[in-house]
Amino acid sequence: MDEWNSQLRRGVLQLGILALIEAEQRYGYDIVTLLEKTPQLAAGEGTIYPLLRRLKKDGWVDTFWRESAAGPPRQYYRLTEEGRVVLSSMRSEWTQLVAAVNGLIGGGSADHV
Amino acid sequence: MSERNPMAERYLSQFRASLKRLPEAERGEIVDEIRNHIAEAMNAGGSLAEVLERLGPADRLARAYMAEALLSQGEPNLSRWLKAAGVLAGFSLSSLFVIPVLGVFGLVLPFASVLGVIANIVQFIYPAALDFGSGRIGTYIPGADPVTTLVVGLALDVLLCFIGIGAFRLLKVYIRLSIKTLRNAWS
Numbered sequence: 001m002d003e004w005n006s007q008l009r010r011g012v013l014q015l016g017i018l019a020l021i022e023a024e025q026r027y028g029y030d031i032v033t034l035l036e037k038t039p040q041l042a043a044g045e046g047t048i049y050p051l052l053r054r055l056k057k058d059g060w061v062d063t064f065w066r067e068s069a070a071g072p073p074r075q076y077y078r079l080t081e082e083g084r085v086v087l088s089s090m091r092s093e094w095t096q097l098v099a100a101v102n103g104l105i106g107g108g109s110a111d112h113v
Numbered sequence: 114m115s116e117r118n119p120m121a122e123r124y125l126s127q128f129r130a131s132l133k134r135l136p137e138a139e140r141g142e143i144v145d146e147i148r149n150h151i152a153e154a155m156n157a158g159g160s161l162a163e164v165l166e167r168l169g170p171a172d173r174l175a176r177a178y179m180a181e182a183l184l185s186q187g188e189p190n191l192s193r194w195l196k197a198a199g200v201l202a203g204f205s206l207s208s209l210f211v212i213p214v215l216g217v218f219g220l221v222l223p224f225a226s227v228l229g230v231i232a233n234i235v236q237f238i239y240p241a242a243l244d245f246g247s248g249r250i251g252t253y254i255p256g257a258d259p260v261t262t263l264v265v266g267l268a269l270d271v272l273l274c275f276i277g278i279g280a281f282r283l284l285k286v287y288i289r290l291s292i293k294t295l296r297n298a299w300s
Contacts, residue, residue, distance in 0.1 A: 046168060050181040053146075073149075
């Protein structure tokens with residue numbers, strides 16, 4: 001159950017991070033605090049930063065440094081072209097999957113399965 | 114990043130050390146990211162102890178990074194094996210010649226040159242001492258006087274010694290290079 005949970009969250013978290021930086025470039029701490037607002041994901045710093053690194057290595061996001069008025073320079077993350085393509089297919093995949101699984105386990109919207 | 118807190122730096126250096134299986138450049142980037150996070154979280158009002166606790170133990174954070182790095186290695190395992198095996202085979206074959214040749218030159222020549230120096234000096238002082246008729250140990254130049262023989266002989270000995278030392282150094286470089294290449298082929 002634990003293993004299943006963490007695998008599931010990891011995939012969803014990838015989708016969440018990509019979606020967060022889709023409209024706006026964001027720096028690490030910003031992403032961490034935004035994800036905290038979705039406690040169901042149970043995503044802490046210790047999960048998010050390694051995953052950001054992974055997304056960068058896969059070429060879905062890239063990074064750049066920008067000066068900050070508040071303190072040290074910040075490393076910003078933004079979607080690459082490839083990342084945009086991946087995000088849009090993940091999104092439709094997710095929507096279909098959720099609808100289908102909800103139907104399967106007898107959740108809310110089973111009518112259109 | 115501007116003010117370096119000893120407690121934060123201790124955490125970061127332990128973190129860096131735990132990332133040992135990643136390439137140096139990548140380690141630097143990752144440590145910078147976490148250092149930045151600590152600064153941002155403290156700017157936002159968190160205490161250092163809280164921020165570090167949320168990050169979790171340095172070695173566990175490092176393990177999470179290394180697990181992600183392993184997952185994103187796109188190449189299938191078999192081809193990594195074959196690559197490493199190929200490099201290993203190439204090195205074994207070349208080592209069969211390179212190591213004995215360089216090793217013999219590197220060990221024998223400096224030793225021989227020391228003997229040569231002694232022999233040439235002895236020969237200069239007691240010309241008859243090393244003359245065994247059929248063979249000699251000191252340098253022999255037909256028709257040359259003893260002083261020329263001594264000077265040329267010593268120069269040759271020094272040259273042999275340098276060649277020997279050079280061979281020994283080459284051997285060391287070769288072995289170091291082999292180990293490095295093998296390691297790169299594997300990781």
